[in-house]
Amino acid sequence: MSTHTITMNQKEIQALKTKLKSAKVCKTPPYALFQVKTEDCTITAYASGKVVFQGEGADFYAGATQVKSKSNITYPECGSDEVGTGDYFGPVVVCAACVESKHLPLLKELKIQDSKQIQDEQIQQIAPLLMEQLTYSLLVLENAKYNEVHLHNNMNAIKAKLHNQAFLHLKNKLDFVCDHIIIDQFTPEKTYYRYLKEEADIVQSIHFETKAENKYLSVACASIIARYHFLEAIEQLSTQYDFPFPKGAGAHVDEAGVDFVNQYSFDTLSKVCKFHFKNTDKIKALLEMA
Numbered sequence: 188m189s190t191h192t193i194t195m196n197q198k199e200i201q202a203l204k205t206k207l208k209s210a211k212v213c214k215t216p217p218y219a220l221f222q223v224k225t226e227d228c229t230i231t232a233y234a235s236g237k238v239v240f241q242g243e244g245a246d247f248y249a250g251a252t253q254v255k256s257k258s259n260i261t262y263p264e265c266g267s268d269e270v271g272t273g274d275y276f277g278p279v280v281v282c283a284a285c286v287e288s289k290h291l292p293l294l295k296e297l298k299i300q301d302s303k304q305i306q307d308e309q310i311q312q313i314a315p316l317l318m319e320q321l322t323y324s325l326l327v328l329e330n331a332k333y334n335e336v337h338l339h340n341n342m343n344a345i346k347a348k349l350h351n352q353a354f355l356h357l358k359n360k361l362d363f364v365c366d367h368i369i370i371d372q373f374t375p376e377k378t379y380y381r382y383l384k385e386e387a388d389i390v391q392s393i394h395f396e397t398k399a400e401n402k403y404l405s406v407a408c409a410s411i412i413a414r415y416h417f418l419e420a421i422e423q424l425s426t427q428y429d430f431p432f433p434k435g436a437g438a439h440v441d442e443a444g445v446d447f448v449n450q451y452s453f454d455t456l457s458k459v460c461k462f463h464f465k466n467t468d469k470i471k472a473l474l475e476m477a
């Protein structure tokens with residue numbers, strides 16, 4: 188049982204009320220504007236602007252509704268994140284997902300707000316449930332294509348174009364307009380749009396924030412779905428080449444790279460890795476030493 192008190196302005200309280208419209212309405216206590224009850228949380232908004240969350244679900248509901256850097260969090264909320272940009276082997280995967288208020292109970296049950304702490308095994312259980320319920324769009328940039336594109340684009344330019352594409356696809360899939368769009372920030376806003384200046388269609392009015400996967404459910408969900416597909420891609424590559432590709436970009440990856448080249452060839456390496464990573468030079472050096 189826990190209690191959270193958050194101060195909100197009138198507009199935010201109204202937005203909260205709308206968001207909680209499926210909750211049971213209680214008799215309004217003295218000095219309160221309204222009180223509603225979900226299965227595990229009682230939420231009371233006072234005329235003073237104080238909003239009290241009480242019960243098992245208080246952490247979740249306060250977290251999900253809390254006013255963060257973005258002053259008006261409302262659902263539906265669209266968010267995007269990418270996976271694989273720090274991994275030598277395997278593709279870059281970008282996902283954009285939309286969370287609607289009807290999804291909040293499921294996301295609470297799945298404890299989605301702690302996305303950083305979710306282990307790979309849990310990702311494999313949770314992601315399919317999210318993919319079943321949420322509208323999302325996914326882009327997988329395979330290594331061969333990535334290496335080709337990287338000749339003319341840096342990593343952040345590639346990311347910007349993928350995020351933009353993912354949001355365009357997501358917008359097409361939704362049958363409503365969602366104007367709360369959040370990116371887990373990887374580059375300054377101005378630079379992001381500069382990377383997109385040649386694109387035919389550009390999604391505007393995006394909110395940029397770092398560590399957004401811990402603050403916004405849509406970004407957390409996008410991150411989980413992207414991670415799921417990255418893990419699948421690594422597994423598929425491992426089956427295809429009968430070779431256990433490690434994640435990350437550390438020394439263990441260099442060693443695996445050497446083993447891989449010995450088993451296949453240096454040319455084949457560019458089909459399974461991000462060739463411009465420093466690992467490639469280290470692998471070359473290790474091969475020459477041998």
Ligand code: MN
Binds near residue numbers: 371
């Ligand atoms: Mn990210």
